[in-house]
Amino acid sequence: MARAGLTAERVTVAGAELADEVGLDQVTMSQVARRLGVKDASLYSHVRGLDDLRGRIALLAADEKTIRIAEATAGRAGRDALVAFANAWRDYAHRYPGRYAATQISIRIDPELAAEAPGPRRAVKLTYGMLRGYGLAEPDLTDAVRLLRSTFHGFVALEAAGGFAHERSSQQSWVRALDALHTLLERWPPSREGDPP
Amino acid sequence: MARAGLTAERVTVAGAELADEVGLDQVTMSQVARRLGVKDASLYSHVRGLDDLRGRIALLAADEKTIRIAEATAGRAGRDALVAFANAWRDYAHRYPGRYAATQISIRIDPELAAEAPGPRRAVKLTYGMLRGYGLAEPDLTDAVRLLRSTFHGFVALEAAGGFAHERSSQQSWVRALDALHTLLERWPPSREGDPP
DNA sequence: TGGCCTTCCTAGGGGTATTAGGGTGAAACT
DNA sequence: AGTTTCACCCTAATACCCCTAGGAAGGCCA
Known part of the structure; x- marks a missing residue:
């Protein structure tokens, strides 16, 4: 019998592809196994279970999205950086809807696994850098x-x-939202009375 | 055998309560049936299936949330209205997390069912009114x-x-975000060159 | 060649969604 | 009161899913 050559990463990628095609909540061990030409029980050598798989998909997506944003904003500043950042974010969500949905469940990811993924930390740094x-x-x-x-x-x-x-395309509203956020950042309102630090 | 007195609405409410307690994706026909003291097959007389139930929870949540916002913003204008609107929204999400999560799946709700629910339409009207x-x-x-x-x-x-x-409480960031949005609305930037209507 | 670890399998228990069809309460009609 | 009717809820059955346990077989090293 030929080995399928599975690995945690290959299982994760298969799950991510499936999530983009049919939705994150339709990602099941059986479906992922079928896609890999393997029985579902075989996946448990590489992934702890369904929740673990979802967590890995979320971390994969966070890393990918961060990389896209980093590439898009490299060498830009001010409004250019803001627009590039935002468009890279939105493009990723449109192109990989299942992966993007996975990033919203970050609350219950194995901390040990999350500690190794550079995506979330790097994303925060990028955002701060963009606002410099x-x-x-x-x-x-x-x-x-x-x-x-x-x-x-x-x-x-x-x-x-x-x-x-x-009635109005969301694309137009998006462009205007970025305009609005840019002017807002340029004139960030001072703290009002009664706001303790 | 005593009748349980089920109805589509009672099933929906039980599902909504369960969603708030254990999370929307843990809402199952079996669990809802157990909570109502009934066998799961009995639910299918009132609800088309799991997806239908989730759709009903979403519409229930949309209605409830809209009512809260309407009550909170009644008689207010300008910044007061904005703050009241936003706080009612956030309070609802905090208090009923499962119901709120259901509102995010509105894409695949039975259109016939959605047509009867006043929540979404009314919510849009409210938002426009607040900005008047x-x-x-x-x-x-x-x-x-x-x-x-x-x-x-x-x-x-x-x-x-x-x-x-x-590091910083989300409550503080929330207050500042509302400040920022208020000043943004007061000085909404004009459309830039090259934006067709 | 022989031992060993990893990989993948078969087998099986338990949970869930959904459909089909039957029995029984309670209201409505005669 | 007796009967009919209907909504309600049940049992039974199918199919899928998650996950565990234990066994066979490929690849690696001595």
């Missing part, structure tokens, strides 16, 4: 990073959920 | 509505996923 040109200082910087991530994620999540009716 | 005081005209109005919804949803989604580390 706007001259924000802590804690405004952290607040701005969180606002941007929220808006980017929220936009693509609502797009994926069909939350935007078709 | 800022003096925006179409298509900026639609773009602003989408930006706000994206940010609100993205923030609570990232909070739920554990996306915000604990």
